[in-house]
Amino acid sequence: MSEEQKEEPIILITNDDGITAPGIRNLVEAVKELGKVVVVAPDKPQSGMGHAITIGVPLRLNKVEDMFEGVESWQTSGTPVDCVKLAVDKILHRKPDICLSGINHGANHSINVIYSGTMSAAMEASIESIPSIGFSLLDYRFEADFTAARFYVHKIVKSLLQTKMHKHLLLNVNIPSVPLNEMAGIKVSKQAYAKYDEDFDERIDPHGKKYYWLTGEFKNFDTGEDTDVWALEHNYVSVVPVQFDLTNYQLKKELEKTWDVL
Amino acid sequence: MSEEQKEEPIILITNDDGITAPGIRNLVEAVKELGKVVVVAPDKPQSGMGHAITIGVPLRLNKVEDMFEGVESWQTSGTPVDCVKLAVDKILHRKPDICLSGINHGANHSINVIYSGTMSAAMEASIESIPSIGFSLLDYRFEADFTAARFYVHKIVKSLLQTKMHKHLLLNVNIPSVPLNEMAGIKVSKQAYAKYDEDFDERIDPHGKKYYWLTGEFKNFDTGEDTDVWALEHNYVSVVPVQFDLTNYQLKKELEKTWDVL
Numbered sequence: 001m002s003e004e005q006k007e008e009p010i011i012l013i014t015n016d017d018g019i020t021a022p023g024i025r026n027l028v029e030a031v032k033e034l035g036k037v038v039v040v041a042p043d044k045p046q047s048g049m050g051h052a053i054t055i056g057v058p059l060r061l062n063k064v065e066d067m068f069e070g071v072e073s074w075q076t077s078g079t080p081v082d083c084v085k086l087a088v089d090k091i092l093h094r095k096p097d098i099c100l101s102g103i104n105h106g107a108n109h110s111i112n113v114i115y116s117g118t119m120s121a122a123m124e125a126s127i128e129s130i131p132s133i134g135f136s137l138l139d140y141r142f143e144a145d146f147t148a149a150r151f152y153v154h155k156i157v158k159s160l161l162q163t164k165m166h167k168h169l170l171l172n173v174n175i176p177s178v179p180l181n182e183m184a185g186i187k188v189s190k191q192a193y194a195k196y197d198e199d200f201d202e203r204i205d206p207h208g209k210k211y212y213w214l215t216g217e218f219k220n221f222d223t224g225e226d227t228d229v230w231a232l233e234h235n236y237v238s239v240v241p242v243q244f245d246l247t248n249y250q251l252k253k254e255l256e257k258t259w260d261v262l
Numbered sequence: 263m264s265e266e267q268k269e270e271p272i273i274l275i276t277n278d279d280g281i282t283a284p285g286i287r288n289l290v291e292a293v294k295e296l297g298k299v300v301v302v303a304p305d306k307p308q309s310g311m312g313h314a315i316t317i318g319v320p321l322r323l324n325k326v327e328d329m330f331e332g333v334e335s336w337q338t339s340g341t342p343v344d345c346v347k348l349a350v351d352k353i354l355h356r357k358p359d360i361c362l363s364g365i366n367h368g369a370n371h372s373i374n375v376i377y378s379g380t381m382s383a384a385m386e387a388s389i390e391s392i393p394s395i396g397f398s399l400l401d402y403r404f405e406a407d408f409t410a411a412r413f414y415v416h417k418i419v420k421s422l423l424q425t426k427m428h429k430h431l432l433l434n435v436n437i438p439s440v441p442l443n444e445m446a447g448i449k450v451s452k453q454a455y456a457k458y459d460e461d462f463d464e465r466i467d468p469h470g471k472k473y474y475w476l477t478g479e480f481k482n483f484d485t486g487e488d489t490d491v492w493a494l495e496h497n498y499v500s501v502v503p504v505q506f507d508l509t510n511y512q513l514k515k516e517l518e519k520t521w522d523v524l
Contacts, residue, residue: 045318056307058465058473081377085460086474111389113508115315115343127373127457159523170510186524188517190509195389198347203320211320212348241513246375247452248432251503255450261421262448 009035009097009161012125014083016046016104016117019067019075023103026146027135028068030153031100034161038096039068040087043075046117054078061086080121088128098161099125102135103149105142109174109228109238110194110220119172123244126170131160133170138232139177148180152237156186172240176232187236192227194220271297271359271423274387276345278308278366278379281329281337285365288408289397290330292415293362296423300358301330302349305337308379315347316340323348342383350390360423361387364397365411367404371436371490371500372456372482381434385506388432393422395432400494401439410442414499418448434502438494449498454489456482 011031015024019041028037043062060077067073074091076083080101088095104118113119118134125132133156137149152175160169172191176183196216205211220229231238256262273293277286281303290299305324322339329335336353338345342363350357366380375381380396387394395418399411414437422431434453438445458478467473482491493500518524 054476058475059462060471060473082476085476086462089460089462090464090474111506114385114389114506123376127376155523159521163521166513169513188514188521188524190511190514191507193507198351200321200348200351202352209322211322212352213320214316214344214347239517240508241510241517242508243510243513244373244376244508245453245455246502246504246506246508248503248505249452251428251431251505252450252452255501255503259421259425259450261417262450 011035011037012087012096012099013037013039014041014080014101014121016080018042018045021105022142023105026150027100027103027153028071030150031157032071034158037071038092039071039073040083040091041075042080042083043077046079054082061090080117081124084121084124095130099130099132103146104136105144106140107138107174108136108172109232110192113172113191113242122170126168127244129167131165131169133173135173137175137177148183149175151180170242172242174228174232174238176235178235182235184235187231187238189228189231189238189240190226191240192220192222192229194222194229273297273299274349274358274361275299275301276303276342276363276383278342280304280307283367284404285367288412289362289365289415290333292412293419294333296420299333300354301333301335302345302353303337304342304345305339308341316344323352342379343386346383346386357392361392361394365408366398367406368402369400369436370396370398370434371494372454375434375453375504384432388430389506391429393427393431395435397435399437399439410445411437413442432504434504436490436494436500438497440497444497446497449493449500451490451493451500451502452488453502454482454484454491456484456491
């Protein structure tokens with residue numbers, strides 16, 4: 001790697017709200033002085049896509065001019081995970097030094113890490129040995145105020161770029177929607193067992209047939225003070241280190257000992 | 263719970279290849295004598311959907327007659343995860359005793375657990391405190407031979423229904439595509455770090471514009487003999503216990519100690 005590359009890290013940015021969302025613009029603004037930023041993002045919102053990849057249909061990839069001042073930008077017809085794959089293989093032709101995803105409009109704490117397109121893009125990068133961070137603001141509105149979020153994004157990314165990051169580093173960062181002077185700081189947390197208690201809103205269409213909208217109420221079942229939900233409720237920026245090895249080692253040990261079907 | 267319910271467990275079955283796939287038919291056949299089976303599956307293939315949920319469009323849910331003999335069956339316009347949610351809230355109106363997903367046409371070992379609709383449906387059930395298993399056969403063809411797979415599915419489900427299962431029990435079961443007499447048995451394993459080395463096939467459409475097909479070669483980077491890939495290569499049925507808490511506790515400890523941005 002040349003001196004120049006060492007001095008100017010390549011920062012890949014993607015999201016799941018689509019390239020026109022204010023969140024990704026704020027992410028670009030927050031880190032653009034820290035390296036060479038390249039944006040590769042979906043051309044439409046992809047919320048709730050989880051770790052979906054596009055297999056059955058071909059993908060489109062188009063350069064976008066004048067989207068972010070002085071920043072090379074591409075949009076794709078694919079999912080957030082597709083964006084990371086395309087960026088590495090077809091645009092950068094190398095691994096970026098870090099991949100940032102977001103800033104998501106809305107929370108991705110607790111169990112939401114699993115449904116989140118924002119976090120799936122970050123996880124895809126981590127699997128590919130690219131240190132990666134997903135950022136989410138606890139305000140789903142397009143007119144959300146990202147001022148405090150930008151401050152913390154800058155602080156966290158700058159700090160990590162100065163350290164030797166583990167190649168599979170993967171962080172889920174959620175930011176409370178409060179002004180900067182009300183922030184309590186940053187707290188490393190664990191994923192809470194909190195989730196939506198789902199229900200479906202049943203309706204009848206104009207042709208007399210039933211259809212359903214997914215709906216639900218968020219509930220925290222986790223009373224721990226070391227969780228992301230607790231941190232956010234106390235105005236901390238929550239940082240959950242995430243892994244893609246889903247093996248339940250404790251259960252593995254138990255099954256090996258006790259399961260008589262083996 | 264009545265005596266009758268205790269004696270006849272409710273087995274929810276779903277998949278990601280769609281309700282007409284041979285894999286789900288073989289799963290139903292394999293377990294139908296073990297309880298009251300209810301099928302709720304997508305009306306079309308949903309491979310690679312990961313943990314996608316349907317937020318932006320309403321869902322359809324329709325009863326299907328004469329699909330599986332003597333088995334109540336429903337198809338939905340949603341993803342595998344949507345199927346589990348709809349089944350619990352709108353069809354069963356209670357948690358089933360176990361949720362089975364599959365039998366997937368094709369492997370879901372190693373990192374594929376993350377992309378897999380089959381495993382995401384099982385994980386959704388596990389989050390909802392329903393013990394759950396995803397089954398996959400290492401043969402993606404529709405004309406695959408499920409004879410040996412049926413034998414092991416029956417054996418595993420029967421054994422688990424006789425034990426007190428943890429409410430979040432979640433197993434990723436992959437079955438080699440070999441005849442029954444060549445099977446080596448069942449092996450509890452961990453998720454291998456093995457993945458597709460992706461590339462994109464670049465083509466030009468009839469209008470002169472580029473498009474891309476995702477393609478790639480599977481590579482195992484994990485030399486351990488306790489992994490699912492190793493087990494499958496040695497003709498074992500691989501059983502990986504899976505968890506939905508993605509917190510990387512080791513990294514959490516390290517960051518709390520060393521990260522000066524806190």
